[in-house]
Amino acid sequence: MKKKLDVVSGGKPSRAEAEQAVRTLIEYIGENPEREGVRETPKRVVRAFDEYFQGYSLDAGEILSKTFSEVGDYDGPVLVKNIAVESRCEHHLAPFIGHAHIAYVPDGRVVGLSKLSRLVGVYASRMQTQERLTAEIAAALEKHLKPKGVAVMIEAEHFCMKLRGVGEAHAVTVTTRFGGLYKKDAAEREDFLKMVQA
Ligand SMILES: [Zn+2]
Known part of the structure; x- marks a missing residue:
């Protein structure tokens, strides 16, 4: 388990890169990422990911x-x-x-x-x-x-x-x-x- 964590944190993309990736997905489905309701979505999704996947930084021991x-x-x-x-x-x-x-x-x-x-x-x-x-x-x-x-x-x-x-x-x-x-x-x-x- 520990090894996997090191790999994840080793070459970890920045928050801005993660937000850009979400924006790319929004464009990919044909949405306009500049639309008012969607503009902040990349930020929100990355924050949600931080929460969904916080287990990678937690230790059972x-x-x-x-x-x-x-x-x-x-x-x-x-x-x-x-x-x-x-x-x-x-x-x-x-x-x-x-x-x-x-x-x-x-x-x-x-x-x-x-x-x-x-x-x-x-x-x-x-x-x-x-x-x-x-x-x-x-x-x-x-x-x-x-x-x-x-x-x-x-x-x-x-x-x-x-x-x-x-x-x-x-x-x-x-x-x-x-x-x-x-x-x-x-x-x-x-x-x-x-x-x-x-
Ligand atoms: Zn499934």
Whole structure:
């Protein structure tokens, strides 16, 4: 992941160049970039891109670096459901929007619950596929938290499917990734799915 960031920041075009690129697209579709309503659009689009793709400058390790070991006798899974996912597909830059459900079985250490939604943001705010997003969230938890098990499910609607005449306005894509206990033990997986559906 780090390597990719370096490449991005290495030969990075300037903001003015990015705005010019948006202006070129506006001209390409046959619009007049000098029209009043459109004149500021390149600036706005680049600002929006800064926001959509801020994940490239965020680091999962940093977000998961603060852990707590005082969990009493608690030895069950920690599940956070319905974490908002807003990402963009790498094929069309169209949004895909939905929810993530993340569970892990701590091995003595837990993270603040809000960290899980921030972790989703780190990877969602990049050009993505839902499959990779799911895998990256699970891998980051395994790497930085070293839990006994991790389960990630994402349910999302892809606007490139909804809008591009594919005719699947209501299709929901579901992806899962299991590690550790959840990978080894079908009963653990079933527990996770039951808790997600409850
Ligand atoms: Zn797409």
